[in-house]
Amino acid sequence: MDWGEKYRPMHLQDIVGNTTVIRQMAAWAKDWTRQSRPLLLYGKPGIGKTSSAYALARDMGWEAIELNASDQRTAAVIERVAGAGSTTASLTGASRKLIILDEADNLQGTADRGGARAILECIKESRQPMILIANDLYGIPPEIRARCDPLQFRAITAHSIVPRLKSICASEQIACEDTAIRQIADSAEGDMRSAVNMLFASSVGREHLGDSQVQTARKDERISIFTLISALAVRKGDEDLLRLSRELDDTPETIEQWIEGNLTLIVPPENIRGAYRHLSRADEYLGYTYRRQYHTLWRYATALMLLGVADESGGRGIHARIMPPARWQKMAGAKRQKAIRSSVLARVAGMMHIPSATLHREYLSTITLLVESDPAGFAGELMLDADQLNFFLSDRSKSQSVIQRVTKAAKEREKEKEAFEKKEKAEKARVRRAAESPQKKDNLPDINEIALTKEAPDTDPSEKKPPAKSQSTLFDGF
Amino acid sequence: MEENNTIWIEKYRPVRLGDIVGQDEIVERLMSYVRMKTLPHLLFTGTAGVGKTTAAVALAREIFGDSWQMNFRELNASDERGIDVVRNQIKQFARTTPLGEATFKILFLDEADALTPDAQAALRRTMESYAQTCRFILSCNYSSKIIDPIQSRCAIYRFRPLLPEAIAEEIRRIARREDLTVGPDALDAITYIAQGDMRKAINALQGAAILSRRIDGSMVYAITSTARPEEIEELLNLALSGDFDGAEALLSRLMHERGIAPNELINQCYRALLRRDMDRKLKVRLIDHLGEADFRLSEGADSDIQMEALLARFVLSVERGA
Numbered sequence: 118m119d120w121g122e123k124y125r126p127m128h129l130q131d132i133v134g135n136t137t138v139i140r141q142m143a144a145w146a147k148d149w150t151r152q153s154r155p156l157l158l159y160g161k162p163g164i165g166k167t168s169s170a171y172a173l174a175r176d177m178g179w180e181a182i183e184l185n186a187s188d189q190r191t192a193a194v195i196e197r198v199a200g201a202g203s204t205t206a207s208l209t210g211a212s213r214k215l216i217i218l219d220e221a222d223n224l225q226g227t228a229d230r231g232g233a234r235a236i237l238e239c240i241k242e243s244r245q246p247m248i249l250i251a252n253d254l255y256g257i258p259p260e261i262r263a264r265c266d267p268l269q270f271r272a273i274t275a276h277s278i279v280p281r282l283k284s285i286c287a288s289e290q291i292a293c294e295d296t297a298i299r300q301i302a303d304s305a306e307g308d309m310r311s312a313v314n315m316l317f318a319s320s321v322g323r324e325h326l327g328d329s330q331v332q333t334a335r336k337d338e339r340i341s342i343f344t345l346i347s348a349l350a351v352r353k354g355d356e357d358l359l360r361l362s363r364e365l366d367d368t369p370e371t372i373e374q375w376i377e378g379n380l381t382l383i384v385p386p387e388n389i390r391g392a393y394r395h396l397s398r399a400d401e402y403l404g405y406t407y408r409r410q411y412h413t414l415w416r417y418a419t420a421l422m423l424l425g426v427a428d429e430s431g432g433r434g435i436h437a438r439i440m441p442p443a444r445w446q447k448m449a450g451a452k453r454q455k456a457i458r459s460s461v462l463a464r465v466a467g468m469m470h471i472p473s474a475t476l477h478r479e480y481l482s483t484i485t486l487l488v489e490s491d492p493a494g495f496a497g498e499l500m501l502d503a504d505q506l507n508f509f510l511s512d513r514s515k516s517q518s519v520i521q522r523v524t525k526a527a528k529e530r531e532k533e534k535e536a537f538e539k540k541e542k543a544e545k546a547r548v549r550r551a552a553e554s555p556q557k558k559d560n561l562p563d564i565n566e567i568a569l570t571k572e573a574p575d576t577d578p579s580e581k582k583p584p585a586k587s588q589s590t591l592f593d594g595f
Numbered sequence: 596m597e598e599n600n601t602i603w604i605e606k607y608r609p610v611r612l613g614d615i616v617g618q619d620e621i622v623e624r625l626m627s628y629v630r631m632k633t634l635p636h637l638l639f640t641g642t643a644g645v646g647k648t649t650a651a652v653a654l655a656r657e658i659f660g661d662s663w664q665m666n667f668r669e670l671n672a673s674d675e676r677g678i679d680v681v682r683n684q685i686k687q688f689a690r691t692t693p694l695g696e697a698t699f700k701i702l703f704l705d706e707a708d709a710l711t712p713d714a715q716a717a718l719r720r721t722m723e724s725y726a727q728t729c730r731f732i733l734s735c736n737y738s739s740k741i742i743d744p745i746q747s748r749c750a751i752y753r754f755r756p757l758l759p760e761a762i763a764e765e766i767r768r769i770a771r772r773e774d775l776t777v778g779p780d781a782l783d784a785i786t787y788i789a790q791g792d793m794r795k796a797i798n799a800l801q802g803a804a805i806l807s808r809r810i811d812g813s814m815v816y817a818i819t820s821t822a823r824p825e826e827i828e829e830l831l832n833l834a835l836s837g838d839f840d841g842a843e844a845l846l847s848r849l850m851h852e853r854g855i856a857p858n859e860l861i862n863q864c865y866r867a868l869l870r871r872d873m874d875r876k877l878k879v880r881l882i883d884h885l886g887e888a889d890f891r892l893s894e895g896a897d898s899d900i901q902m903e904a905l906l907a908r909f910v911l912s913v914e915r916g917a
Contacts (some may be wrong), residue, residue, distance in 0.1 A: 119726045119730075120635070120722065121635075121723070121726070121748065123727045124726075161743070162743050162744035162747040163744075163747040163748075163909075174669070176773075219720060220716060220719070220720065249674065252744065282820055285757070309749050311747040311748075311750065312745050314635055314636075314747070314748065314749065314750055315750065317635050317750070318635050318637075318750030319624075321627055321631050321633055322623075322627030322628070322630050322631045323627055342862070349599070355869055355875070355878070356870060357867055359869060363756070364736060364755065366738050366739055366753065367737075367739055368737055368739055368740075371739065395879065398883060402886055402890075409893060409894075411890075411893045413858075413889060413891060413893075414886060414890060414893075416865065416884030417882060417883070417885065420865075420869065420879075420882045421879060421882060421883060421886070423880060424875060424879050424882070426876070426877045428875040428876055428879060481899055497915060538611075
């Protein structure tokens, strides 16, 4: 059996790292009521998000129902599977069902048509605890995000990965050198699953694992790109440089960006201009390659950027730390800003019935003034979160406090409304029971009561669901 | 009769892991998976013709024995690359129980980097949900085109381009079995043409074998429409010494009498230039000229004019550099 699955942590206490988040999850589950908001776990791959969700279900004695991107997630499917889980009581004896919506940031356009809306409905209607999981917080539609409590999972330190790997070695009876374990832990880059997989791949069929036998093919790119960058600044043969670039598992444009990011280290100031000329020419070839889908041109890009820059370096070596291209960090930040901006614009544009480009060009300053004059009102109206409100206010702390106030008020309103509806419903049911069958017992379980009201839609026009669904949803999906 | 018609690439595709040449470390690991009858998900990366598919098929044969065809399925992602493939075909195969004595099945997904990111996302949980019944072997040219969550689920094996010795070893083996005489210059020619790609090497050998059972270098170059490395050297020497007329005459012979395609000439010039010991500044400029000519040809420009202009630029570059 695959060790990734074999050694998947069973209980919350077995999860390595992210202790605070795990505590928050446990507390959420313990105090869970129907008013609780779903959790939204997000973070890099392989750091325990899905495992934690399952471990939580197991620790609480809840049944877990999972829906992930490998299932088709149209509105109908989500409603059938999760909907049944979320509105009806469990029949298998478990007190509750935990609905796990994995890869919530991967709802696909047409194949998952209506999926986002269905998730939203699910969250609103759910009478069961629900956890959403995603890699990218901003890949989640904002209206869903606004209804969840986000918890961020962070990468696991190599230091914490080591003991886990050692304990696996012990159960598998493999003598593993400390240096080998360390090497695996380091090259996993915070990804626990990847570390376990590497250990598995390297040690199957062995009783002893030395560091020369470690199969860390995964992420040695980082090591090699450093080798390539430093090779550019020492006197190295042309063919050697090209061989290094071929052995790297990176595309030429990645290499190009690394070179550009470190150009001041590789090339003396007086030669920067010349180096950029080569890079820019190489870049043209990359452009041709993609534009024309003629991949032979790649090699000219690679040769020009490597040999050209190596020539300008004068072979003086590198005497500072080689860093990933600075623009990657900027891009990551810019991407987030862009996601926030377009989500806000789309929201307002929809409300005003004008295209978002027009809105951006012509009306943005007016709207910004309006929002500044009544931030809470607009945030409530447009269902903005703190980041989105900050787009208008450019004042982080103010945006956050406004949003806190707005959500608090909204929660209270919802509570009142629910209490009122419940009261009204109970009242109606009582009246009807009294009228239809005076001999029926008074203490019917809650669940039947709901089914009953659904079956008689004409007596309760506020009920949205079609009557045919009510009885069957109780049982399908099992 | 039928034997003679088979394509040697298939006929001599190694059946056992141990027969794969030039990837010893990888083969050693794969063999221990066979011994233990266990397998992680695998990701094979590497250029064409280095043994990725061969390794996957051989692995399946050895793990499953006679029932290998029932428990092994190959899908080429570049044929069908949408999310529906993952949700229908792949899931269908993955969730059914293995046949015979096998405890799991293997799904080999060739050219997995052609899958759209959406489809890759759909694949990730499938890999885990059905890990009990199905292992995945993905193959691709660049692992950087495979999304991180999938890389995180796989053991990654990087297949390197084959060294000339490895190619020569395999070519000699096939020559023995086919009863061919392959001279040392023919072996050099084959490894030169193959550039680390075993498929190209075997193809060149089979082509030359049609001409004669005694194969020499010139047959290999002729059948593959390639110029001899010496001819390319001469072409460069002429152009770089400023003899445009001499270079032009040789070019015309290669293109018109020998029928060598302009792209192939550019390709060979590129390889020769890289290897050439010369001023780096000039070399970079010449490679740029090659690229420009290659690009213009790909855009449909006239090959005679562009190739002659290329030689002219070479001559000019040297004059300006001096």
